[in-house]
Amino acid sequence: MYIKGLLILLFFITASFCGAQESVQNPFSTIGINASFNRSISIEDLDEFWEADYGVSVRFETPFYFSHVSLGLDYTKFTSKKNLQPDFNSFFLSMMLNRKLDLFSGTNISAGIKFGTFIMLFDDTDATEFESTESELAIGANVKFEAPILKNIRLYLSTDFTTVFTNKRMKLWDASGGIIYTFVTPKWLKDFLE
Amino acid sequence: MISRTVVIILFCLIPVCIINGQSGDFATIEIFTSEDIREAGLVNLNDITLLSNNIEKTSINGYSGNIVFNGLSTFQNQDVIVLINGQQIDVAFLGDFNLDVLPFNIDQVDSVIIVSSPMYYKNYLSRSGLIEFIIKKETAGFSLNAFQSIGNEIGDPGPFAYTPYRTPNVDKLGFLAGMSISTSGTDWNLVSNIKLNENFVTDQAIRPRINELSAESKARILGANAILSYNFLNGSHQFIFNFSENSDFVYFPLFGNEIPNKRVHRHIGFNGEIPINKKLKLSYNITNGINEFAKSENSRDLNFNLKVNSTLLGLGLAYTGLRIKGSMGMEYRKYDANRSGFNNDEQLEFMRSYFDVGFKVIGNIFQHTGIQLTKNQSNNGFVGYTKTIWNLNNYNSLQLNTAYSSTWINQELNYYSWAISGFTVFNEDETIYNPSFFYRPKKTLSIDLAYRFSSPKTVIGGNIFYRRHKDFYLDNTIYNLPQDENLFDALEGIEGGLSSQVAGAGLQADYNFSPNFSNSLSYVYFSSFDESNLFKDEWNKIPANRIHYKLMIRVNNGFSIRGLVRYLSETRWLNFRNVSVQSNEKYKHILNEKLLVDLSLQKSFWQEKVWISILFKNIFNQEEIYHPVGVNLGLRFYLQVRLKFDNLFE
Structure with missing residues (x-):
């Protein structure tokens, strides 16, 4: 467990460093606004008590040295299956680092890791x-x-696997589809980000 | 098995690792800059002990705790000297060592200097180590800095709180906020800091004990300070004012549990240097301080009752010649202790004199020697040291430090320093020990030998150390946990006339792959050869093997990533072995070896006016416990934001 974990960490750091040599010229050159609808595929142990409704996500993405970085908010409503548990709304405020691989006809595929804080607001009037x-x-x-559909607009499909580090882990698997609108970063914003 | 694998892997890296060198004293002085602090993602002032490979720390609550410099003392003996810009501040109080009572945040520190062997440093000869904080000051205009850090430890129940899988809430930890302003004129500079720290008492290892006595659920520090530096009479002068109030739960070993407590810390002082001629400088130091453990409401009316007012007057002379430099001086110090509701004060007065000289012997051999005498009534404490630095050639250096100290109990200013004269500081009906061994001085001999290979890009270092302690006293308190109770019973005991020998070795190496990509590795081994079982038990609380590996990637000036891997071998706390059985292993007296990985990322925005740091500590969520009855820190996450606006209104 220790050695495996260490090797994974060293791999990510090394990969990140090597990547920095390639794409360091153009960080923060564009901003991509992502908007999507999400659908839960699995909520594992939560499934005994809640069901996950449709959700929405908004994410702002920009090139970042050795990868792309994005800040985003994913919203999902969880509806209780029983009277003992309240409904709750979840907001996952996260930062994501992802690497893109160009495929064909302007399409690309990317893999990334995201982390952040998972906020839960319970509809519990007694609390x-x-x-x-x-x-x-x-x-x-x-x-x-x-995949590109217009000059500045791209369509995307994605899937996320998220672990929330509650005492009994929440494991969430979602699929989502949406669009990305990309524009050149205004100078004032680029100056701030740099 | 794990430890052996890790040691083999890390030692395979040594031949390719090289260190960044330091000039002069390379073996006993470590200097860490604000950049080191920021890149390490340190959260509070107590975390600075993580920067040094020579310090080992224990902690019950996860932030404050006791420290040891490579066998110079035990966890029971906290007389490390703490300085702010060269001015001594009384931080350790009744055995409680909490650097966070200092009224500034880690972000307001320009550099930290750590001295890990007895030697002369800025008018002081430390016996058990020294830590100096240099506070940031701006050189022009008006500057405003702000800092905020929030943290979260994993393990909340989340939605499962409404299900049969319900568990206690862990909640957030470590809310820190601070602000500093600084301004300057032609011959003066003023810096002022305020800080607020809050830590929530949520860990199940400590919460039941604390809640048994107090309804409070968080510790809180509020502090402010001002530092005025000015040039006058061709010299440099400084005025420091500190105030902090710390509502906390102080673990008192003789009681065996935390006591809700309010600590008040105040300090006001002047120090400076006035040149007499080109080679001679006169230095002075005048300070007054108050340390108080004040009453805090609790269900059993358990309270400390002690307020100590300290006064210090010091005068020194420093000579700097072409081949020789030296310092000498005298200092008068008075500690006036009083208790609320009592008329009888207790006073301790000391007269300290010191002499230090450094000169070039022959060739590239430099010698430093110093002595310090401390007189209290008829008792004379003594510290003497020699330091030899031999630069063999441009690349290789050797350093030998030897020191001897003789210390009386009242110099230590701990619980017993007051108790031997019948001055109770805890409960009015407490048992006062006054055995004959309290009236013999503790003696320590220390020897450090270090070697360094250094080229413009490359250094590799190694050191060995030896300590001989004689006529020490140690608490021998045995703890029990009565059935169905949360508070421990402490069966008090103390033994004296104890002797001990410890020795160890260390290796350190850094390698810079490029200016933006570096790594460093250090290893410290520590062992005791003791005649006393009690001393042996005390050293078993310190990991015999410690390994630190750091990896730093600076993508550019505004973005960096740092990884830290720490290995600490198993420790044994035999005075808690009954508790281990009585609590059904909830508390363990043997703390397992630890392999901990931290990862921090820093990014600046807006021409470095805004810094954001993200820090993951213990990312593989391993058991991270530093005391048998202390918290398990686990995986935690911190977000720090720093704002820095310089040269405003120009």
Whole structure:
């Protein structure tokens, strides 16, 4: 476990460093606004008590030295199956690093890791404000396929596997589809990001 | 098996690793800059001990705790000297060593200097180590800096709180915020800091004990300070004012549990240097401070009751010639202790004198020697050291440090320093020990030998150290956990006249693949050869093998990634072995070996006016416990934001 974990970490760091030599020229040159509808495929242990409804995501993406970086918010509503549990809304505020591989006819596929805070707001009228809000570290993996449809607009399909580090882990698997609108980063924003 | 594999892997890297060198004293002085601090993703002031390979730390609550410099003392003996810009601050109080009572955040530190062997440093001869903080100051205009850090430890119940899988809430940890302003004129500079730290008491290892006495669920530090530097009479002068109030739960070993407590720390001081001629400088130091453990409401009315007012007057003379430099000085120090509700004060007065000289012997051999005498009534404490640095050629250097110290109990300013004269500081009905061994000085001999190979890009270093302790006293408290209770029973005991010998060795190597890609590896081995079982038990609380591996990637000036791997071997705490059985292994007296991996990323924005750091500690969520009854830190995540606006209103 230790050695395997260490090797994975060293691999990612080394891969990141090697990548930095290739694409370091153009960080923050463009901004891509991603918007998608999400559908849960599996919620594992949560499935006994809740079902996940449709969700939406918004994400802002830009080239970042050895990869692309994005900040985003994924929203999903969980509806209780029983009276004992309240419904809750989840917001996954995350940062994602992903590497893209060009395929054919302007299409590409990317793989990335994302991490952030998974915020849960419970519809529990008996709980205090402090008790009805919960946040926890979450880490996920993402695979995405993009295809151009207009000059600045691309269609994408992606899937995410996310682990929320609650005491009993929440494991969430989603699929999503949406569009990306890309534009050149305004100078004032590029100056800020650099 | 794990440890053996890790040691083999890491040692295979040594031949290709090279260190960045330091000039002068390379073996006993470590300097860490604000860049090192930021890139390491340190969260609070106590974390600076993570920068040094020579310091080992224990902690019950995960932030404060006791430290040891390579066998110079035990965890029980906390008399490390702490300086802010050369001015001594009394941080350790009744055995509690919490650097976070200092009223500034880690972001406001320009550099940290760590001295890990007894030697002369800025008018002080440390016996057990020294830490100096140099505070940032801007040189022009008006500057504003702000810092905020929030952290979260994994393990909340989440939605499972509403299911049969419900578990206690872990909640967030370590909310830190701070701000500093600085401004300067032609001959002066003013820096002022404020800070607020909050830590939530949520870990199940400590929460039941604390909740048994107190309804409070968080520790809180609020502090402010001001530092005015000015040039006058051709010299440089400094005024420091510190104030902090710390509401915390202080673990008191003789009671065996945390005591809700409010600590008040105040300090005001002047120090400076005035040149007499080109070679002679006069230095002065005048300070006054208050340390207080004040009453805090709790269900059993358990309280410390001690306020210590300290006064210091010091005068020194420093000579810098072509071939020789030296310092000498005297200092008067008074500690006035009083208790709320009592009229009888207790006073301790010390007169300290020191002499230090450094000169070139022959060729490239440099010699430093110093002594310090501390007189209290009829007792004379002594510290003496010699340091020889031999630059064999442009690439190779050797350093030998030897030191001897003799210390009386009242110099240590711990619980017993006050208790021997019948001055109770905890409960009015506490048992006061006053055995004859308290009236003999503790003696320590230390020897450090270090070697360094250095080329413009390359250094490899190694060192060995030896300590001989004689006439020490140690607490021998045995802890028990009565059935169906949360608080421990402490069966107090103390033994004196103890002797001990410890020795160890270290290796350190860095390699810079390029200016933007570096790594470093260090290893420290530590072992005791003890005549006393109690001393042996005490050293078993320190890992015999410690390995640090750091990897740093600077993609550019504004973005860097740092990985840290730490290995600590098993430790044994035999005075908690009953608790281990009585708690059904909830508390373990043998702490397993640890392999911990931290990862931090830093990115600046807006021409370095905004810095954001993301830090993952213990990313493989291994058991991370530093004390048998302490918290298990696990995987945790910190987000730090720093704002830095310089040269405003120009």
